[in-house]
Amino acid sequence: MYSKRQNIKKYFLPFIVSLFALSLILGYTGNAKAATSARELEQSLTRVSEDVKLSVVSITTVKVFKHPATGGYHGDQYGRGRGDQYGRGHGGSRRDRRGGPFDDFFDKFTPKAPPKGEFKTQSLGSGVIVKIDGETGYILTNNHVVADTDELKVRLSDKREFDAEIVGTDEQTDLAVIKIEGKNLIAATMGDSEILRQGQWAIAIGNPFGLTQTVSVGVVSAIGRSGVGIANYENFIQTDAAINPGNSGGPLVNIDGEVIGINTAIFTRSGGYQGIGFAIPVNMAKAVLRDLIDKGKVTRGWLGVAIQNMDESLAEQFGVEVTEGVLISDVQDGSPAKEAGFERGDIVIGYDNKEISDVDHLRHIVAQTEVGKKIKVKVLRKEKETILTVKIGEQPSDLFALGKSSIGNDLGISVQDLTEELAKSFEFEGETGVVVTAVEPGSSAAQADVKEGDLIKEVNREKINNLVEFTDALKRTAKGKDILFLLRRGMHTRFVIIKSK
Template sequence: MRYVYALTTALALGGAATAMTLHQPAGAQTAQNEPGAIQASAPRAGAPMSFADMVAKLQPAVVNISTTQRVQVNTNPFAGTPFEGLVPGQQGGQPVTRQAESLGSGFVISADGYVVTNNHVISAGQRGAVVESITVTFPDRREFKAKLIGRDVQSDLAVLKIEGNNLPFVRFGDSREARVGDWVVAIGNPFGLGGSVTAGIISATHRVTGQGGAYDRFLQTDASINRGNSGGPMFDLKGNVIGINSQILSPTGGNVGIGFAIPAEQAKPIVETLMKGSSITRGYLGIQMQDLTADLAESFGVPKNTGTIVARVEPGQAAEKAGIRQGDVIVRVNNQDVTPDQTLSYLVANVSPGARIPIDLIRDGKRQTVTVTVGTRPPEEQLAQQFDLEDNDANPQDQETMGAASLGIAVTPLTPQIARTIGADANAQGVVVLGVDASSDAAGKGLTRGDLITTANRVPVRTAADLARIVGQAKSGGSKQVLLFVQRRGLGRYVTVQIPG
């Protein structure tokens, strides 16, 4: 089970079926809830007053999925401390191999035994652990050993196969027809309690949780979701699978009524590809993206919630070949607007590699269109290494030349020696932050010792005097902030810092 502050899954439905019919107000000065504008109506034809009959037909196809894992455990309680190897009876402290288990949910999608679940349900729970076996258990307690047919880490989906015939199964529906307020039913195995049924409504569609990537777009529900529900199906009232329960938003790890399911419209084609033994390919531009916040939008001179900033362009990748530059604001991809609900990473990743598409961007306040031949997204492991955020140990050595601009930061020019120390590119230029006033806006925006500032108001800086001059010019021009481009261990972002009065 995964969390968004902790991410996990399974959706539900519950209650009596009362439908509401919303009529548009007659005029602009009419309240949305004007008396008579909203009327309770009888349940639509076919809507159940109870879910019992529907659940009785669906429940046999929902399964419990468990794994047996081999984990190495260090039995020395003083391991990693100065007392390791010094305490009698603890010499050596050699790791021992133990077994661990995990529990989740899934559902059968064919009579011959193909099973869908979340990838994290059948993955190793600890670093270094090895999954030895996967077991699928039906509500009637029949158990089958499962073979992993395919998995996709980014979408968090996996397909298993068990040997059997005439097995109960369910079909995918069309999640595009789902509307906020629709009833949904979830069946799963929270805490190993097999066949648990919950109910709720769809709280939101196309919900972006902030994880990024091609599949950061979920159905949100208020159904009760807990550990073990991951991988289970979300049903509409027709009994179709419209979502795969995947995550919950929870400050405590328990259900607080905010759960997320992978929409069937995204899951079905991935599942079909994995069943064929094929891998999933996604589009890739080769850029580092940064969200366009309100203060950044002001600095770039673009409307809020419109587009995504290009914080870095990878050499040799599709974006560079098309002429996209750092600092561009991409506002439209393949004739679709970039918005908070339709992110740049989502749009690009869902374009087939090799396709030529138009991309609209804003550069220096002017809108232009470039044509990009979309590349292939590298494996997630490679991307994780490429964009490493573990960066807070930077420790540049003091230099003879240092200066403080009126931003509450002390900086020094970047030298080859400092570049090696902070992990900057050998060809990088800029000034390195030596210290930050804890009471300054720069500190509040996260600037720290070892950060590399390459531009201020999109003008290159090489010395402390360059930075001070640009800040002074901005202040003289009536600006209250300066736009910095800051790199940390090769990962860059734009930061707006307030100029003290």
């Protein structure tokens, strides 16, 4: 027995000691590896920052006012307008006045007490050199940074300053291209935003509050953000990299130092960084850059249809099971879609061999299609799949943006025949239907966003010419069944569902 215990002590205790020593060694090795990884990441971020900063510029714009408003100007210690809870300044740019929590966030430095007569206001933004042609450097920035300016200056990281010229602007994406003439300019490398993934590193570089060449680091919080209300075409990269007033137009880059986006806005209730920033994807910026340099304007593809998203209620009304895809609520006369045979009520589920998920997806993919190209579009028509071939047209410059309605729950409307006077008043000449003259607050119609002045063109897919036909169509609707209206409001036509109780 004693001998056995001696053997256990002899072999087991050295094993425990060895195991403990090994754990210390492994722990040290693990910590060493972690430290090495942290240093490698730090070195990567430092290298990217140092390289990309050479292409990032500070943009100063000057606006001359010849008839200043009377009264004092109330600013803060930086000479900025006080702004509201969403970070908007008072008396700022056109974007400032548009409203919404995602408005222009770059800084406005204005004098506290403008003198009588002519005076100037100065604004600061950012940009990035993305193309060099000889001694011409092309700079990407935001439209709202350079729009409506009288003087435009660019300052490089090496402190050289240049007068800049606007090459072209695109308000629909809030992008602009300006150019400078100079030697030894350095262009940033453009990446590919199509392969971007949530969680990847994101580095924002710019001039927040006029503090030049500021770098902040975060991740890609989300991709494909739309419905933000900043621009007509939205497909934003969302990031938590600190973006503040003055970062507008600066680059968002990846860990390889490639530009993946152009910083454009923040969501804020304080006027500063709150962890949510937005950047325009670089692939969208590339297309705008190319068009503005080559043509001075952006050319977009066009179908000529009014569209809306599908939902369960609409799917039930149209007898289909899909809730993805895009419902066509109107087809414009003389448009490419009309010539290709598109019809009201078609549901677009495919475009050029790509599945279509929603309105924003279709709008983006059509806009990016080359004008004149023939595209096969898959639609559901009366529950059957149909392939239509359409020759994409050029989007009109005065194209009206389609407004959005909420679908809501009781009829609660008064209507009357469309008279000549009403047709002129509401610009419905040549149309048929009945005009909504009153909407009861809280009714199903009100919740479906039916408004006074709307023209009801169809009830449950039946064309309506007058009040008698409208009443008959309602009588044919089974009690308790939802009612499908086709409404026209201004230039827009769309389907809405009136919920029955």
